Each structure stands twice: as C-alpha cells, then as structure tokens.
Amino acid sequence: MRQFHGVCRGCGREFISAKKDQRYCSQECVRRDTPRRMREYRETHKEGAENLKPREITQTTVYLVHKYAAEGMPAGVIAQTLDRCMDDVGKALAQPITRGQAEAIREYFVRYRPRKDK
Numbered sequence: 226m227r228q229f230h231g232v233c234r235g236c237g238r239e240f241i242s243a244k245k246d247q248r249y250c251s252q253e254c255v256r257r258d259t260p261r262r263m264r265e266y267r268e269t270h271k272e273g274a275e276n277l278k279p280r281e282i283t284q285t286t287v288y289l290v291h292k293y294a295a296e297g298m299p300a301g302v303i304a305q306t307l308d309r310c311m312d313d314v315g316k317a318l319a320q321p322i323t324r325g326q327a328e329a330i331r332e333y334f335v336r337y338r339p340r341k342d343k
C-alpha cells in the first residue's frame with residue numbers, strides 16, 4: 226500500500242496515511258477541529274454558499290460526502306470542503322454507496338476506532 230506523509234491540521238503532529246488528502250491524524254482531531262472549521266465556514270461563506278449552483282453528483286461525490294459524514298463532519302463543512310451547495314450534499318447523502326465504498330470508509334477508520342472488547 227502506498228503511504229503518504231501528512232501534518233495534522235488539528236494537533237500539528239505528523240502522520241502516515243494511506244490517503245493522500247488526509248488532513249487529520251485521527252478521528253478525534255477531526256472532531257476537535259470541527260468548531261474551528263465551522264467558524265471559518267461561516268466567516269468565508271456568509272453569502273458564498275448560496276451562490277453555488279448545483280452540480281452533477283458523481284459517484285466520487287457520493288463517496289466523499291458519506292466518508293466525511295462518517296468522520297463526523299457537519300453538512301456545512303462538507304459543502305465547503307467539496308465546494309458544493311448544501312442541496313448537493315443532501316442529494317449525495319440520500320444516495321446509497323456501493324459495498325466497496327462502504328468497506329473503504331470502514332477501513333479508512335479502522336485503526337482509529339476505539340477498541341471494543343465485546
């Protein structure tokens with residue numbers, strides 16, 4: 226598997242990831258950084274979000290929206306990240322993902338998941 230080097234936007238630590246575009250070292254950092262991203266989103270998108278026109282929903286869009294949602298990202302932040310209007314995010318979330326995509330999302334987080342012993 227290819228590995229990419231990243232610097233966490235949450236805690237600033239370096240990490241190795243299988244994903245080139247991973248921004249956080251852990252789901253915990255995703256969650257902790259969410260309020261800041263929401264603030265940024267509101268500041269930069271006071272009127273911008275409404276100006277975005279709906280675009281075609283591709284399989285990639287559907288996958289990314291589901292993945293970000295699995296990371297605990299609020300819909301507004303997902304819209305900002307993908308440069309999409311909220312309608313597109315809602316539409317993409319309403320579409321089912323393939324089994325392969327669901328597995329990819331699960332694998333992506335498998336190492337961050339708290340251990341369950343039951």
Ligand SMILES: [Zn+2]
Binds near residue numbers: 236251
């Ligand atoms: Zn981190």
